[in-house]
Amino acid sequence: MVKLQTVSGCSKTIKKVTFYFSPHSSYCYQAGYESQFVALSKEVIDSFFDYILKEFAGRRKYITIFGGEPFLNAPQHKENIAYIIQEAARNNLEVAVVTNGYHLQEYMEILKSGKIREIQVTLDGTRDIHNKRRFLKGGDATFDRIVSGVDLLLENQIPVNLRMVVDRQNISNLPDLAKFAIGKGWTSSALFKTQLGRNYELHECQANQQKLYSRLELYQDLYALLKEFPYISEFHRPAFSVSKFLFEQGEMPAPLFDACTGTKTEWAFDFTGNIYACTATVGKHGESLGTFYPEVRKDAEAVEEWQERDILSITKCQSCNLSLICGGGCASMAKNYNGSLNSHDCRPVSELLGLGIAHYFNE
């Protein structure tokens, strides 16, 4: 998938485009998606660039590539990735990639030839924990190769966004992963940042819903861990809603009328030629908003429904005293929960603020 993102409609904005590859992966936990595999063609890539260069002309934008797994070690696949990265560079566009990090070494030369905004790599813990969760289909370990890949990226001045996907089974390993990253010297690099992702998907190999966190439960446990192991802050500083911003900037962020980026500052495109609002909707039946290949076509009514959604159009948000912090949440989640795009996806704003104020200000 390629994702394109902007910030609002002015000419200086950034638009993020996500290009979605076939969800083919060598990881066990993604095996359930493989039946959808269709090879990407140069023709589709050319049509993609034609479309975004015309449709978003004059707007700042960057491309995010992800799958499945974009960095597979197969010649045809590598050629396609190299072609996207080169075409992006030729058009002065930065590229971000979301990868499992297993084949980073094999892609270094290609990455060095492009304009790379960041590479997002996932580590779910230190060696034993990560290898238990993210192994190859044959059961082989992946941790050491990913760590070497992160080292290589930083050595080559390529920004890294390290993502730890957490649930109840691995959260207690966060202090050790933080210690590991600090020991590697990663956290002292200006090119290194982190994010914590909440595990909320039910994969074939992780069919245990009990271990999954709600958003609030995750932050409650994170708060307790930060209290016990303050050095985690060197590795990751959670937002706790707007608390971190308020602490670091000394003022509240701008009012958030719309937390959802879909069709406003973000679009997603898949390898079959479909256009979607965002990464959350890619590949879902009935969610395509048009095509960029083999023909350009847009469902104007569906696009308008996305673009008009904000806290003023959602009935429940209109009377909510947290609306300018929450922004109405995610449109795709709202539709999943309530059956309608133009509905609420409530965030536990007060509770997160309580935790964040206690963490950043009281301590």
Ligand code: SF4
């Ligand atoms: S908390 Fe719920 S009602 Fe309030 S703005 Fe967010 S989505 Fe709307």
